[in-house]
Amino acid sequence: MTLAHRIxxxxxxxxxxxxxxxxxxxxxxxxxxPTGRPAIDSLEMRGIVKHxxxxxxxDAVDFDIRRGEVHxxxxxxxxxxxxxxxxxxxxxxxxxxxxxLNGEPVAIRTPTDAIELGIGMIHQxxxxxxxxxxxxxxxxxxxxxxxxxxxxxxxxxRIRELSETYHxxxxxxxxxxxxxxxxxxxxxxxxxxxxxxxLLILDEPTAVLTPQExxxxxxxxxxxxxxxxxxxxxxxxxxxxxDISDRVTVLREGKRIGTVPARxxxxxxxxxxxxxxxxxxxxxxxQVAHGAVxxxxxxVSARGVTGHEALRGVSLQVHAGExxxxxxxxxxxxxELAEVxxxxxxxxxxxxxxxxxxxxxxxxGQRTGAGLAYIPEERMHDGVIREFxxxxxxxxxxxxxPPFTRGIFLDFKRxxxxxxxxxxxxxxxxxxxDTPTKSLSGGNIQKLILARELARSPKVLLxxxxxxxxxxxxxxxxxxxxxxxxxxxxxxxxxxxxxxxxLALSDRIAVMYEGRVMDVVEREQTSAEELGLLMxxxxxxxxxxx
Numbered sequence: 001m002t003l004a005h006r007i008x009x010x011x012x013x014x015x016x017x018x019x020x021x022x023x024x025x026x027x028x029x030x031x032x033x034p035t036g037r038p039a040i041d042s043l044e045m046r047g048i049v050k051h052x053x054x055x056x057x058x059d060a061v062d063f064d065i066r067r068g069e070v071h072x073x074x075x076x077x078x079x080x081x082x083x084x085x086x087x088x089x090x091x092x093x094x095x096x097x098x099x100x101l102n103g104e105p106v107a108i109r110t111p112t113d114a115i116e117l118g119i120g121m122i123h124q125x126x127x128x129x130x131x132x133x134x135x136x137x138x139x140x141x142x143x144x145x146x147x148x149x150x151x152x153x154x155x156x157x158r159i160r161e162l163s164e165t166y167h168x169x170x171x172x173x174x175x176x177x178x179x180x181x182x183x184x185x186x187x188x189x190x191x192x193x194x195x196x197x198x199l200l201i202l203d204e205p206t207a208v209l210t211p212q213e214x215x216x217x218x219x220x221x222x223x224x225x226x227x228x229x230x231x232x233x234x235x236x237x238x239x240x241x242x243d244i245s246d247r248v249t250v251l252r253e254g255k256r257i258g259t260v261p262a263r264x265x266x267x268x269x270x271x272x273x274x275x276x277x278x279x280x281x282x283x284x285x286x287q288v289a290h291g292a293v294x295x296x297x298x299x300v301s302a303r304g305v306t307g308h309e310a311l312r313g314v315s316l317q318v319h320a321g322e323x324x325x326x327x328x329x330x331x332x333x334x335x336e337l338a339e340v341x342x343x344x345x346x347x348x349x350x351x352x353x354x355x356x357x358x359x360x361x362x363x364x365g366q367r368t369g370a371g372l373a374y375i376p377e378e379r380m381h382d383g384v385i386r387e388f389x390x391x392x393x394x395x396x397x398x399x400x401x402p403p404f405t406r407g408i409f410l411d412f413k414r415x416x417x418x419x420x421x422x423x424x425x426x427x428x429x430x431x432x433x434d435t436p437t438k439s440l441s442g443g444n445i446q447k448l449i450l451a452r453e454l455a456r457s458p459k460v461l462l463x464x465x466x467x468x469x470x471x472x473x474x475x476x477x478x479x480x481x482x483x484x485x486x487x488x489x490x491x492x493x494x495x496x497x498x499x500x501x502x503l504a505l506s507d508r509i510a511v512m513y514e515g516r517v518m519d520v521v522e523r524e525q526t527s528a529e530e531l532g533l534l535m536x537x538x539x540x541x542x543x544x545x546x
Contacts, residue, residue, distance in 0.1 A: 039067045039228035040118055040198045041102050043088075049096035050083050057083040058094070059254040065199065065232060068225045072233045072241045072262065075251035076274055076471030077442055081234060084251070085201050088232075089121045090114040120197030122188045124204040130177040134170055135159060138191050155194075162193050166223055180536070181329050182213035189220065199230040206240055208330050208497055211532035218244050236472060237500065238267040250274055275473045283479055283504040286487070290507070291320030293356075294491030295341070295460045300350035302340050310336040312515040313350070318460070318491040323482065325506030325523075326495045329535050333515040334495050335377060338464040341493070342374045343367045344382075354460060368397055371459030375449055375466050377495075379442070383449045386438040390430050391419035393437050394452050426451035427477060443474030450481055461485055461492040467501060479505060499528055499535075513537045 050058040245262040271279035304310035339345035343364035376382035511534035
């Protein structure tokens with residue numbers, strides 16, 4: 001049976017025509033919600049089971065959402081939340097269970113099925129074509145009302161209506177590449193609304209937004225729920241979950257732990273449900289005396305992969321016993337800065353020093369030997385070799401040095417003992433040290449990299465997005481280790497797009513915008529709102545001065 005002939009007895013699909021007792025779904029034409037399309041009164045997922053080879057990703061999971069509700073979905077990495085939502089959006093098929101729309105069973109085999117039933121999904125990584133305009137992106141993949149000819153004027157008019165209705169402030173003829181991150185996200189919302197989405201799945205929607213952009217997004221979401229939209233909100237930021245959600249469902253190891261009213265919960269309550277134990281949410285930085293300058297950058301400039309000027313005269317200093325946080329929206333030069341410090345990208349101007357010695361022209365191996373440790377942003381690409389075992393990845397940088405060699409031969413007994421010790425000390429969950437690294441979860445791969453880099457007692461630690469994609473338990477552990485290095489006198493440059501992380505760990509905070517350092521501020525003398533303005537390229541007013 002095709003979607004066009006699916007029977008939905010009690011609630012005809014809004015883009016449909018009645019034929020006796022049947023509801024025959026036709027190709028949707030863009031209409032303005034809610035007048036052109038009824039809301040989804042209820043959606044239920046009952047007893048959803050999904051197997052992957054060797055893994056039970058969803059174990060008889062129940063989930064439901066009501067009209068005009070924000071229902072948050074929480075869980076650690078591997079808990080099953082992404083799998084459950086991909087089933088709802090038609091990216092995966094479920095092995096067992098039932099999906100009910102307005103009380104009637106439906107089959108969702110593809111994203112097209114989901115869209116025709118009024119279900120949309122906004123992915124964490126935006127699905128936009130940079131070289132096209134907003135209107136062209138919205139129209140992409142949809143049939144034109146003029147047949148073989150484009151009808152972009154009609155699309156643009158509908159975009160303006162949606163933008164005005166939901167206060168999205170989207171310019172239809174703007175090329176996507178000219179838009180800020182928050183504006184691109186609004187384009188994704190426009191795309192979903194244009195296709196008639198009554199229920200939206202939002203996957204980590206605030207991950208790359210400034211605090212001001214988060215506030216704007218939440219105002220839009222609240223307006224949508226007032227009009228009857230239903231929203232499924234996936235996030236690891238617990239305070240945002242409590243701020244925007246009506247109910248929260250928590251998954252752990254593929255099972256539903258519970259569904260609770262958000263107003264009755266605290267961050268600690270939710271974290272305990274997710275992990276199964278108490279989680280330390282507040283970071284106690286304590287007082288640590290800062291020593292001499294360990295890492296110094298002076299007027300550093302560098303080009304990106306496309307030849308554009310990615311860094312423009314960056315100057316920074318990091319002291320022993322200090323964590324200098326580097327905040328900024330993705331794509332403002334943070335990656336290039338990390339690669340310059342690590343010796344992976346050449347500078348076009350300026351100098352880099354460690355302990356007063358210039359290392360500008362040195363390679364990555366020389367910098368490692370001088371005491372630099374590097375936790376890269378792309379752990380699978382730059383941090384480990386996927387096919388190598390846990391032990392082999394732990395020895396990547398030291399396998400040619402004593403005590404792991406005896407002459408020209410490797411000392412496998414010593415290597416095994418060293419690897420087991422690191423796995424135990426850094427709580428890396430692995431069946432054995434001989435397990436291929438690609439079999440580990442993201443959080444455990446990050447712990448492996450952390451173990452390898454910190455085992456050498458570095459003078460300077462460069463940590464780029466150290467907790468990206470890891471669950472709350474692994475995040476707690478990584479934060480504790482970074483603070484321990486601070487107490488040990490390590491100079492740490494923490495590059496993170498998670499402003500909460502930067503505020504929790506840093507002594508001072510630098511903000512980058514378009515390849516430049518906007519400002520460097522003391523942690524105790526700033527706020528998330530002030531940092532958000534700097535991240536957007538705006539200098540906040542201080543004491544009446546601009």
